[in-house]
């Protein structure tokens with residue numbers, strides 16, 4: 001019976017995560033157009049036809065319509081579906097891992113922001129300033145709700161990556177985007193310096209790998225740029241779980257190699 005209740009509870013969390021991330025999808029499309037607070041009915045982005053309730057049910061509508069607009073047949077991005085399912089997965093995964101509480105909720109909201117950053121950066125090559133402000137605010141809230149990292153470590157976290165990146169950009173203006181730098185500043189408050197460094201290294205590895213693949217396939221010319229925010233976001237999400245521990249292990253390893 002207990003297991004049944006637990007299963008039901010997780011199912012409800014999944015639905016809740018999916019619903020919240022269908023709003024995340026809405027923000028992803030409306031924020032770059034500065035229309036988040038505009039009171040307009042949802043419409044197909046291809047034909048402009050107003051969407052009915054049956055077209056707007058997260059996940060289910062997409063699957064029933066096979067990813068196409070009911071009115072004009074235009075493709076609805078698979079990413080829309082993936083984002084919604086990701087929301088469900090985050091909600092279930094985080095409550096299973098951290099238990100039901102403010103800690104899981106804060107990290108869930110952090111992941112929601114990273115998802116928005118990832119998709120908008122993919123679409124527009126820019127990270128809206130307001131998202132980094134919200135991440136910074138979440139970082140301050142996380143002092144109480146998540147804990148585990150001292151305030152000093154968080155303050156160092158603000159600058160440990162963002163400052164070197166800022167200096168690099170002074171020399172090589174096209175190295176990193178201003179949005180990337182502000183993202184690493186804001187996330188540093190959330191994670192503390194140890195996990196922020198690990199997050200950046202993961203992002204660099206993933207982004208570098210992607211860049212090499214693109215070069216080989218010649219998908220991008222030498223002067224073309226690709227959005228770096230998605231790779232940083234993945235790094236930041238992974239670092240939530242193991243960033244501080246990995247850095248501690250590394251520091252321990254350094255200490256041992258110096259004392260031997």
Ligand SMILES: [Zn+2]
Pocket residue numbers: 044045046047048049069070071072073074
């Ligand atoms: Zn349409």
